[in-house]
Amino acid sequence: MHLRTHSPALPGAALSLMWTRRAIPSNRHRFFKPGLLGVGFALRNGCYISNSHNTAHTRCSAAAISLPLQVEGTATEESLSNIPSSLAATSNPTAGSVGKPLEAFATSSTAAAVAAKFPAIPLLPTPPGSGNLQDVVPYLLRLALQERHLAWRMAAAISCMVVGKLAGISLPLAFKCAVDALSAASSTTVMVKAALMAVLTYGALDCVRVMAKEAQSPIFAPVSQAVTRRVAYHTFAHVLNLDTKFHIDRRTGRVSRILERGTRSIAVLYRALIFTFLPTGLELGAVAALLASRFGPLLAGILGATFAAYVTWTVLMTQKATDVRKEVNHLDNQASSKAVDALLNFETVTLFNNQRLEVGLYDKLLRDLRAASLRAETLAASLNAGQGLILAGGMASILAAIISTGNATGGDLVMASGLIVQLWAPLQFLGWFYRELRAALVDMEEFFQILRTPSNISDGDTMLPLTPPGSATSGAQAPTSGMPSAESTNGSCPAATTISGEALEAERLASNSNSSSSSNGDDGRPLGQSAPGGLSVELVDVSFGYSADRQILRGISLRVAPGESVAVVGCSGSGKSTILKLVTRLYDVWLNPDPHSSAGAAEGGDPTSTDTGDKDSYESVNSNSPGASCGTSGNRSSSYSLEGSQRRVQEPDEMLACSGTIHRTSSRSSNSSSTSTRGVWRTSNSNSNGCSNRTSGIYINGIDVRQLRLADLRSAIAVVPQDTALYYDTIRENIRYGHPEASDEEVEVAARMARLHDTVMALPDKYDTVVGERGLKLSGGEKQRVAIARAFLRSPRLLICDEATSALDSGTEVAIMESLKELARGRSALFVAHRLSTVRNCDRIVVLRNGVVVEEGSHEQLMARRGEYCAMWELQANQQATVLAPGEDDGGMTDSDVELSDAEDLEPD
Numbered sequence: 033m034h035l036r037t038h039s040p041a042l043p044g045a046a047l048s049l050m051w052t053r054r055a056i057p058s059n060r061h062r063f064f065k066p067g068l069l070g071v072g073f074a075l076r077n078g079c080y081i082s083n084s085h086n087t088a089h090t091r092c093s094a095a096a097i098s099l100p101l102q103v104e105g106t107a108t109e110e111s112l113s114n115i116p117s118s119l120a121a122t123s124n125p126t127a128g129s130v131g132k133p134l135e136a137f138a139t140s141s142t143a144a145a146v147a148a149k150f151p152a153i154p155l156l157p158t159p160p161g162s163g164n165l166q167d168v169v170p171y172l173l174r175l176a177l178q179e180r181h182l183a184w185r186m187a188a189a190i191s192c193m194v195v196g197k198l199a200g201i202s203l204p205l206a207f208k209c210a211v212d213a214l215s216a217a218s219s220t221t222v223m224v225k226a227a228l229m230a231v232l233t234y235g236a237l238d239c240v241r242v243m244a245k246e247a248q249s250p251i252f253a254p255v256s257q258a259v260t261r262r263v264a265y266h267t268f269a270h271v272l273n274l275d276t277k278f279h280i281d282r283r284t285g286r287v288s289r290i291l292e293r294g295t296r297s298i299a300v301l302y303r304a305l306i307f308t309f310l311p312t313g314l315e316l317g318a319v320a321a322l323l324a325s326r327f328g329p330l331l332a333g334i335l336g337a338t339f340a341a342y343v344t345w346t347v348l349m350t351q352k353a354t355d356v357r358k359e360v361n362h363l364d365n366q367a368s369s370k371a372v373d374a375l376l377n378f379e380t381v382t383l384f385n386n387q388r389l390e391v392g393l394y395d396k397l398l399r400d401l402r403a404a405s406l407r408a409e410t411l412a413a414s415l416n417a418g419q420g421l422i423l424a425g426g427m428a429s430i431l432a433a434i435i436s437t438g439n440a441t442g443g444d445l446v447m448a449s450g451l452i453v454q455l456w457a458p459l460q461f462l463g464w465f466y467r468e469l470r471a472a473l474v475d476m477e478e479f480f481q482i483l484r485t486p487s488n489i490s491d492g493d494t495m496l497p498l499t500p501p502g503s504a505t506s507g508a509q510a511p512t513s514g515m516p517s518a519e520s521t522n523g524s525c526p527a528a529t530t531i532s533g534e535a536l537e538a539e540r541l542a543s544n545s546n547s548s549s550s551s552n553g554d555d556g557r558p559l560g561q562s563a564p565g566g567l568s569v570e571l572v573d574v575s576f577g578y579s580a581d582r583q584i585l586r587g588i589s590l591r592v593a594p595g596e597s598v599a600v601v602g603c604s605g606s607g608k609s610t611i612l613k614l615v616t617r618l619y620d621v622w623l624n625p626d627p628h629s630s631a632g633a634a635e636g637g638d639p640t641s642t643d644t645g646d647k648d649s650y651e652s653v654n655s656n657s658p659g660a661s662c663g664t665s666g667n668r669s670s671s672y673s674l675e676g677s678q679r680r681v682q683e684p685d686e687m688l689a690c691s692g693t694i695h696r697t698s699s700r701s702s703n704s705s706s707t708s709t710r711g712v713w714r715t716s717n718s719n720s721n722g723c724s725n726r727t728s729g730i731y732i733n734g735i736d737v738r739q740l741r742l743a744d745l746r747s748a749i750a751v752v753p754q755d756t757a758l759y760y761d762t763i764r765e766n767i768r769y770g771h772p773e774a775s776d777e778e779v780e781v782a783a784r785m786a787r788l789h790d791t792v793m794a795l796p797d798k799y800d801t802v803v804g805e806r807g808l809k810l811s812g813g814e815k816q817r818v819a820i821a822r823a824f825l826r827s828p829r830l831l832i833c834d835e836a837t838s839a840l841d842s843g844t845e846v847a848i849m850e851s852l853k854e855l856a857r858g859r860s861a862l863f864v865a866h867r868l869s870t871v872r873n874c875d876r877i878v879v880l881r882n883g884v885v886v887e888e889g890s891h892e893q894l895m896a897r898r899g900e901y902c903a904m905w906e907l908q909a910n911q912q913a914t915v916l917a918p919g920e921d922d923g924g925m926t927d928s929d930v931e932l933s934d935a936e937d938l939e940p941d
């Protein structure tokens with residue numbers, strides 16, 4: 033690492049926009065300067081810590097947030113806006129205390145290598161409870177003292193400050209000697225010599241003063257920079273490890289602005305405290321003592337009174353200015369968020385031709401900001417004027433008092449005025465610094481609030497077992513049928529075998545090297561095919577809502593046995609993706625399945641909600657809410673029957689059309705839902721696992737997911753999300769994000785598996801093609817294939833695909849589904865899909881409606897039951913038949929390979 037000075041950027045209205053990454057030559061790739069991103073008024077000063085390592089790797093590890101100090105090559109705003117995918121795709125564990133997350137990094141296998149490359153830096157002290165001076169000063173002191181190797185610098189800087197001040201106070205004394213000598217009645221050669229000596233002493237002291245003053249800053253700067261870097265590092269780590277709810281509830285632009293200002297404030301505070309307030313206090317005491325000893329206590333009294341008046345005026349006015357400052361900050365945050373939002377969504381803005389609207393809204397905020405800034409300026413001018421008057425009055429009073437003593441010499445007058453002028457100078461700055469101090473404290477208040485925010489997703493301490501309970505051997509093999517293997521359902525629940533992430537990683541690398549040596553990927557074998565067996569995933573009576581007043585999942589029970597592939601289908605909004613978010617712990621389930629219980633909401637739902645969980649209010653909200661767009665409201669017990677292709681609606685809020693017969697009874701109660709058909713429709717709440725005595729929750733290999741180490745959990749999972757978020761980087765690095773230690777060859781093999789290689793090779797820059805902001809230079813299908821390649825590279829034990837192929841043409845989709853099936857072999861897989869043809873070969877298909885499992889079985893079983901799945905299948909078949917003219921190419925799909933276009937399609941006529 034090396035330090036580099038970062039020159040100040042344009043202040044004021046100039047757009048000093050967020051973070052800039054510079055090109056770093058690397059043995060693997062180049063990096064880019066995405067240009068201006070956000071809007072701000074900040075004057076950028078500071079230095080870069082440049083890391084000559086791989087930037088993408090740097091992104092995975094530490095990064096700075098602040099303006100004063102940045103870790104080069106890190107994505108900050110970008111990383112913040114990619115939080116959900118980062119949480120799912122990387123193994124950053126979450127913890128409450130600042131700094132713990134990156135320590136726990138080492139528990140993950142892949143992350144261990146990253147952690148070794150980017151060792152963690154010392155933790156921060158616990159953030160203070162408020163942004164008050166009395167809390168912040170000890171915090172800053174603790175921060176500085178932690179930099180033990182820089183302690184000598186602190187001592188040297190403070191010594192310089194003391195020496196400089198003492199030399200400065202001595203100057204008027206030397207001057208007084210010279211004046212007194214020259215103005216003596218009997219001016220002799222001796223007196224002239226004395227005056228000359230005094231002047232020479234004056235010159236020498238002034239040199240000492242200047243040298244000491246100028247030495248302070250460079251001596252202390254490394255301390256301030258080291259502290260700022262550490263704060264930026266841990267703050268970024270902390271924010272990256274906060275839960276999804278935190279990030280969804282807040283605007284990225286605002287969060288980044290708060291962090292930026294908070295980190296910068298640390299440098300401001302050190303400067304203000306060590307180089308302004310401390311020396312001014314020292315000087316005031318020394319001058320008062322001098323004047324009192326020479327002219328009596330009255331002089332010291334006048335000096336003290338002037339100082340008190342000055343401080344009182346300054347504090348009162350600054351208090352007012354602080355309120356205005358808060359308003360300025362608020363508007364500044366809003367303007368920044370607005371601009372960042374518009375820039376992030378520039379394509380939408382362009383397509384809706386809303387540039388004028390965006391600029392207008394932005395300008396309105398700028399106008400409000402200008403008005404608030406003007407008020408702040410006016411207050412500052414009043415403050416300065418008052419301070420000037422007080423100081424002028426104080427100076428005149430002190431000089432008058434000296435003259436009135438009757439025994440003052442000309443030298444005394446010169447000395448007193450010299451001392452006072454010297455004291456007044458920093459006092460005038462003191463006002464300015466006090467305002468800066470207050471502003472910095474306001475900034476830090478918000479900053480500390482974020483640092484103090486705990487994650488709702490707390491890290492567990494149980495290692496992920498290698499095998500699920502009941503498995504006799506490690507690396508459980510995939511059962512051939514969709515149902516759980518006998519071993520895993522024997523109900524004996526023996527102690528689980530555990531394996532560390534490191535061991536799994538060793539196995540992954542070994543299998544990868546085998547696959548690389550035996551295959552360059554052309555044969556279609558996925559990376560790490562012989563990786564350890566799949567995970568067992570079990571949802572027992574899971575209820576969940578993003579807030580207490582709207583329940584999404586109602587007592588869901590489902591199981592993915594090791595090696596099994598399970599698909600979750602159902603209409604839009606029925607809660608399919610929500611299940612995936614719970615399994616990956618982006619959210620935690622409600623511990624109490626009753627959403628009306630405040631405990632349930634507090635423990636897993638919306639901890640900030642003040643909703644008391646009143647049942648009536650819940651029902652009214654829920655019944656009016658759109659919920660699942662094709663389902664029943666689910667609020668009442670209901671029943672209906674369908675005979676043949678005729679649908680006889682018994683309840684107005686029911687849906688379904690299918691040539692078959694269904695008798696269904698559903699209760700609104702989340703944990704007692706049951707369904708039945710004439711076929712073998714399973715009760716959704718029945719527990720197929722041998723360990724049927726489990727309480728409600730999610731179990732991975734038999735362990736409650738909340739007790740598992742997050743690093744282990746997320747290392748074992750690869751997610752192909754609905755919307756793939758890519759970084760402003762090359763295709764190669766975006767794929768490598770799935771496994772930062774992967775070689776270029778492994779990246780290419782993964783791309784082949786994802787049917788991306790040929791597309792990439794047709795691009796002018798091939799794998800070095802930069803994908804643009806959030807990958808917008810790639811098509812939706814290409815982005816999805818990058819995400820799939822990441823999953824291949826990750827070689828997971830549980831593959832999760834949320835509409836992973838929705839943006840692909842039918843031909844590519846079929847090919848990729850084949851690859852995904854290959855990848856899923858020997859692992860577990862959970863698919864969410866609308867297009868039923870893509871999941872028909874899954875071992876088991878679970879049909880979800882309105883947060884309830886209504887059917888479950890293999891494709892054939894479900895078709896035979898002629899229930900809801902059958903209805904959806906036939907509807908898609910009919911649609912496809914309508915869409916495709918006779919003889920038209922259907923992209924290689926069978927005539928039954930069709931798409932369930934949308935929930936509305938299932939609505940009754």
Ligand SMILES: Nc1ncnc2c1ncn2[C@@H]1O[C@H](COP(=O)(O)OP(=O)(O)OP(=O)(O)O)[C@@H](O)[C@H]1O
Binds near residue numbers: 280579
């Ligand atoms: N972060 C969130 N906060 C609040 N509500 C949410 C959040 N995410 C999803 N929802 C709501 O939860 C419900 C279920 O969403 P989910 O994404 O699980 O549905 P889905 O079945 O996957 O739908 P689709 O097939 O359209 O992707 C929806 O009504 C949605 O509006």
